[in-house]
Amino acid sequence: MMALAQIETIVDGVFERARAVTTGHVTTYIPELAHVDPNLFAVSICDVSGAEINRGDFEYLFTMQSISKVLSYACALDVCDRSRLDERVGVEATGEEFDSIIKLDRHKRPFNPMVNAGAIAVTDLLMTQYGSRALPETLAFFGRLIGRADLAIDEDVHRSELRTGERNRAIAHLLKNFGLLDHPVEDVLSLYFAHCAVQLTTRDLARLGATLATRSCPSGMVRHSTLRDVLSVMLTCGMYNYAGQWVFEVGYPAKSGVSGGLLSVVPDRAGIGVFSPRVDDKGSSPRGVLVNRMLSEQANLHLFACAQ
Numbered sequence: 001m002m003a004l005a006q007i008e009t010i011v012d013g014v015f016e017r018a019r020a021v022t023t024g025h026v027t028t029y030i031p032e033l034a035h036v037d038p039n040l041f042a043v044s045i046c047d048v049s050g051a052e053i054n055r056g057d058f059e060y061l062f063t064m065q066s067i068s069k070v071l072s073y074a075c076a077l078d079v080c081d082r083s084r085l086d087e088r089v090g091v092e093a094t095g096e097e098f099d100s101i102i103k104l105d106r107h108k109r110p111f112n113p114m115v116n117a118g119a120i121a122v123t124d125l126l127m128t129q130y131g132s133r134a135l136p137e138t139l140a141f142f143g144r145l146i147g148r149a150d151l152a153i154d155e156d157v158h159r160s161e162l163r164t165g166e167r168n169r170a171i172a173h174l175l176k177n178f179g180l181l182d183h184p185v186e187d188v189l190s191l192y193f194a195h196c197a198v199q200l201t202t203r204d205l206a207r208l209g210a211t212l213a214t215r216s217c218p219s220g221m222v223r224h225s226t227l228r229d230v231l232s233v234m235l236t237c238g239m240y241n242y243a244g245q246w247v248f249e250v251g252y253p254a255k256s257g258v259s260g261g262l263l264s265v266v267p268d269r270a271g272i273g274v275f276s277p278r279v280d281d282k283g284s285s286p287r288g289v290l291v292n293r294m295l296s297e298q299a300n301l302h303l304f305a306c307a308q
């Protein structure tokens with residue numbers, strides 16, 4: 001990648017173009033998310049040397065939602081028994097919505113850890129690993145990769161999803177039916193929703209992306225192979241039923257969340273974080289997708305692009 005200073009002008013242009021996009025809708029199926037200002041918009045980039053570009057509302061705290069699936073899977077890869085983990089969740093793209101239940105019923109095992117069914121199964125394994133300390137231990141793991149020891153949970157969003165998450169409850173009961181959960185459904189969901197409600201900024205996302213880009217955790221406390229495996233599954237499954245098109249057009253690993261956050265990783269080069277609360281019917285932010293499409297093209301970031 002060009003030095004970060006050289007792409008500042010590109011980022012400014014991309015930011016202004018994307019700001020004009022107002023398609024999509026703020027997520028309402030988690031009632032607490034409906035209160036957010038739809039016009040918030042932030043873009044952050046952090047390269048592997050730690051240099052940063054930040055634009056817009058980059059200090060605004062939002063909940064990770066499905067971006068947490070990257071971290072809970074990383075944690076499970078790092079600390080849980082690998083054959084147990086592979087037994088409980090696959091690494092194949094579903095081509096279905098993030099909360100799809102159909103394939104789970106047919107195949108009796110979640111397709112991958114980036115969709116709700118997979119992440120709920122992973123959460124159960126983390127509970128087995130950590131027992132009653134599952135929440136603080138997993139948050140400490142998240143914090144090691146994000147580079148923050150003070151991560152907090154948005155309790156209102158957590159409660160809101162606990163109160164209304166009947167579809168995830170259905171998925172969890174199906175997992176339990178197939179013998180894929182060792183703990184009570186409500187306990188597993190409470191931890192899963194807590195992970196989804198972890199708050200961060202686009203700046204945190206970009207720094208997390210930069211750590212993944214190097215496959216090397218600053219504290220040295222997470223295995224390289226863990227980060228390699230997480231990036232592989234983000235590349236093929238991170239954007240749900242938009243994953244194929246995303247790799248085709250943008251060309252690097254990413255993970256979206258229904259609060260409007262988008263984490264992208266340009267291996268060996270940089271992490272990119274975008275936040276814009278309006279999301280499309282595939283659960284990702286149209287502004288976030290456009291920012292990445294334009295950056296990939298204008299800064300030549302596609303993994304399979306020829307060096308310029």
Ligand code: GLU
Nearest residue numbers: 065066098196257258283
């Ligand atoms: N907490 C959300 C859910 O489980 C996350 C979904 C997403 O961000 O895609 O429905």
